[in-house]
Amino acid sequence: MLRRVTSNxxxxxxxxxxxxxxxxxxxxxxxxxxxxxxxxxxxxxxRWLFQMTRDRHRAEDLTQETFLKAxxxxxxxxxxxxxxxxxxxxxxxxxxxxxxxQRRTTAVLPDDAPDERGQDxxxxxxxxxxxxxxxxxxxxxxxxxxxxxxxxxxxxxxxxKEVAAVMGITEETARWRVFKARQKLVQxxxxxxxxxx
Amino acid sequence: MKCEACxxxxxxxxxxxxxxxxxxxxxASCAACRTAQKKAVKLDALLARLPVPSSQRAKAKLxxxxxxxxxxxxxxxxxxxxxxxxPLPGVAALVVLGIxxxxxxxxKQPQPELAEKPRHELLNKELGNVVKLARADxxxxxxxxxxxWATDLRGETRDLYKVAPAEELSSLARMYERAVNEGIVKxxxxxxxxxxxxxxxxxxxxxxxxxxxxVAEAERxxxxxxxxxxxxxxxxxxxxxxxxxxxxxxxxxx
Numbered sequence: 001m002l003r004r005v006t007s008n009x010x011x012x013x014x015x016x017x018x019x020x021x022x023x024x025x026x027x028x029x030x031x032x033x034x035x036x037x038x039x040x041x042x043x044x045x046x047r048w049l050f051q052m053t054r055d056r057h058r059a060e061d062l063t064q065e066t067f068l069k070a071x072x073x074x075x076x077x078x079x080x081x082x083x084x085x086x087x088x089x090x091x092x093x094x095x096x097x098x099x100x101x102q103r104r105t106t107a108v109l110p111d112d113a114p115d116e117r118g119q120d121x122x123x124x125x126x127x128x129x130x131x132x133x134x135x136x137x138x139x140x141x142x143x144x145x146x147x148x149x150x151x152x153x154x155x156x157x158x159x160x161k162e163v164a165a166v167m168g169i170t171e172e173t174a175r176w177r178v179f180k181a182r183q184k185l186v187q188x189x190x191x192x193x194x195x196x197x
Numbered sequence: 198m199k200c201e202a203c204x205x206x207x208x209x210x211x212x213x214x215x216x217x218x219x220x221x222x223x224x225a226s227c228a229a230c231r232t233a234q235k236k237a238v239k240l241d242a243l244l245a246r247l248p249v250p251s252s253q254r255a256k257a258k259l260x261x262x263x264x265x266x267x268x269x270x271x272x273x274x275x276x277x278x279x280x281x282x283x284p285l286p287g288v289a290a291l292v293v294l295g296i297x298x299x300x301x302x303x304x305k306q307p308q309p310e311l312a313e314k315p316r317h318e319l320l321n322k323e324l325g326n327v328v329k330l331a332r333a334d335x336x337x338x339x340x341x342x343x344x345x346w347a348t349d350l351r352g353e354t355r356d357l358y359k360v361a362p363a364e365e366l367s368s369l370a371r372m373y374e375r376a377v378n379e380g381i382v383k384x385x386x387x388x389x390x391x392x393x394x395x396x397x398x399x400x401x402x403x404x405x406x407x408x409x410x411x412v413a414e415a416e417r418x419x420x421x422x423x424x425x426x427x428x429x430x431x432x433x434x435x436x437x438x439x440x441x442x443x444x445x446x447x448x449x450x451x
Contacts, residue, residue, distance in 0.1 A: 029362055031263050031264065032264055034261070034263055034332060035260045035264050038256070038259055038260055038263065039256070039260055042256040042259075043252075043256075046252045046255075046256070048248045050249050050252075056250045056432040057364045057367075057368075059366075060252050061368060061371070063252065063255070063256075064255065064259055071263075101371070113394055117439075119303055120333070123410070130287070131243065132247070132248070133248060135240070135243045135247070136247050136248065139244070139247065150244075151244070153238075154244050155244050155245060155247075160272070175209055178209065179205070179208050179209040180238070182240065183208050183239055184207045186208065186233075186236050186237060189236050189239060189240060189243075
């Protein structure tokens with residue numbers, strides 16, 4: 001009854017054993033094995049970075065950089081532990097560096113990312129699309145740290161411990177950020193939901 | 198259990214993988230909390246459906262470049278291959294720049310064929326730099342490679358600033374920033390103490406001169422650049438200036 005809806009963006013996801021095998025092969029220098037890992041994790045990582053940057057090109061750049069940094073640092077990864085959390089930590093560092101460099105040059109991350117509403121599921125009703133657009137706008141309006149934690153937990157399904165590790169914060173802070181972000185977003189849904197049976 | 202506690206737990210995503218007995222009981226008897234729980238589930242469903250543009254082309258290109266560009270037979274370039282197997286911190290950023298450069302240029306031209314190998318000059322230069330860096334076994338050598346690479350990036354910017362769209366100039370500015378900060382400045386701080394002072398000074402001076410040229414050039418181009426390029430030229434000028442600021446105490450300390 002309480003099962004949470006989890007996203008399914010691993011279009012090429014590898015089963016855990018295969019992933020470990022691919023990581024070990026990549027650590028031994030097999031580039032095609034690393035290509036397999038890229039294929040398995042790209043969509044989720046890009047999705048998260050897009051929600052963070054709100055800009056497709058930047059998100060693509062950051063995704064590529066993250067994988068290439070991961071490739072070079074791969075030997076430091078302990079096969080069998082959570083590769084996704086490790087990868088997202090590199091991605092998060094890249095994102096923070098980007099933000100820092102943009103702050104220095106007085107530019108800001110674009111808030112005018114193209115409106116993606118047109119790409120919604122065609123089967124969705126107009127009402128659904130409207131709600132989705134509302135949530136999208138609200139997610140974008142969240143402070144970056146809260147948005148990052150929320151999406152890592154709710155969308156990427158990482159544990160609070162993993163969210164904390166990715167973001168370099170305590171588990172308690174991760175919980176707090178997710179809680180506050182969800183509280184805000186649920187309030188947004190409230191009037192509409194109450195009107196429904 | 199009170200409603201507030203129940204709803205807080207739902208919001209905090211504390212109910213997975215299975216709800217506690219206490220929570221389950223409360224939900225069974227409380228319509229308001231069931232509604233709250235439904236909203237939370239709905240929110241998760243909506244979050245999972247947040248629209249994201251396709252990045253399949255970029256994904257396929259990276260995979261193709263891993264399969265093609267990086268799988269160079271070891272007999273041809275042993276140093277490069279060897280480098281690919283060993284995580285060297287300074288090299289990491291250069292690889293990123295290299296492949297970043299590939300993507301940067303690949304965005305400029307339609308490349309529907311995924312199997313098509315990237316041949317752009319900048320990528321070749323990048324790979325050349327990767328090899329040089331892999332072979333550079335000391336901070337002074339790496340500093341020289343990074344200085345050359347930053348200069349190359351300035352050259353690319355000079356060639357493109359009037360025609361390239363903002364996003365490409367943005368990529369170049371970022372690549373330049375990394376070459377300066379993660380390359381030049383970092384290697385400058387790692388120059389060995391026992392290094393000959395005169396040689397050290399000469400090396401740092403050369404890097405500083407290139408950065409000074411970077412400031413002057415970016416400012417000059419800024420004056421005649423189209424509006425979409427101005428921000429990035431300003432960024433590059435600032436990167437050079439900042440690099441010089443960081444080099445200054447190192448130079449003074451020699």
